[in-house]
Amino acid sequence: MPSIKRINSGTGKLSAVKPSGNREKSFFELVFEVALQIPEGRVTTYGAIAACLGTKLSARMVGWAMNSAHNSTITVPAHRVINRNGMLSGKHHFNTPDLMQELLEKEGIKVVNDKVVDFKILFWDPSQELID
DNA sequence: ACGCTGACTATTA
DNA sequence: CTAATAGCCAGCG
Numbered sequence: 355m356p357s358i359k360r361i362n363s364g365t366g367k368l369s370a371v372k373p374s375g376n377r378e379k380s381f382f383e384l385v386f387e388v389a390l391q392i393p394e395g396r397v398t399t400y401g402a403i404a405a406c407l408g409t410k411l412s413a414r415m416v417g418w419a420m421n422s423a424h425n426s427t428i429t430v431p432a433h434r435v436i437n438r439n440g441m442l443s444g445k446h447h448f449n450t451p452d453l454m455q456e457l458l459e460k461e462g463i464k465v466v467n468d469k470v471v472d473f474k475i476l477f478w479d480p481s482q483e484l485i486d
Numbered sequence: 487a488c489g490c491t492g493a494c495t496a497t498t499a
Numbered sequence: 500c501t502a503a504t505a506g507c508c509a510g511c512g
Contacts, residue, residue, distance in 0.1 A: 381509060400494055404507095410495095412507040417493035422510085437494060444493030490512085499503080 381407065385419035386426065388480045392434045395461045396478035397470055399438040406480040413438075420444060433457040440473030 384407045392398055400413035409415055416435070423430035424447065433454040437443040445454040445468060455465045464471035 404494080409508065412509080413494040414492055415494090415508055415510090418491085418509080420493055432493080435493080439495095442493090447493055488512105491510095492508105495506090497503105497505085499501105 381409070381415060382419040382422050382426070385416050386423055386428050386430050388484065389420070389423070389430045389432065389435055390428075391480065391484055392431060392478055395463060395476065397434050397436055397440075397458070397463065397473060397476050398478045398480060399436060401438050402477075402479050402481065403435065406484065417444060421447060431457075434461075434478075436470060436473075440470040442468045442470070 385403055388398075388403045388406055400416040401410060404410045404413040404416045407416070417437075420430065420432045420435060423432055432444060433442075433448070435444070442454050442458075442465065445451050448454045455468065458465050458470065463476055470476060
């Protein structure tokens, strides 16, 4: 089963969500890890990440985790995570709505009408690339 | 501890 | 084609 390695593996906890009182690894950290594994110029979907985490039935959690990432000490490339339609669904959640698109274009990704061009080609599947 | 919320996805009308 | 509905699960009040 291609599951993400335990981030903390027992000790290396990220303590990203709750700075006060280090909680153990939570669903979020898994999402952060995967998001950080996304190569530049590539994009992935919430569903793909969710599937890698095992919660493929609830991609909402992934996006929601991204929201927490916004508050975490870790820099998460949330702009590389979009919905399965290739649309920048979370652009409105960034510091500025245009930030997400600019970041993507900066990496060579064409974004038109809040949608990633050739999204299927740029699509990076964690379960496929991130084996074991 | 219960209930609401949510950056999604798939299905049905 | 677009619109609405249901299912999902983990955090937060």
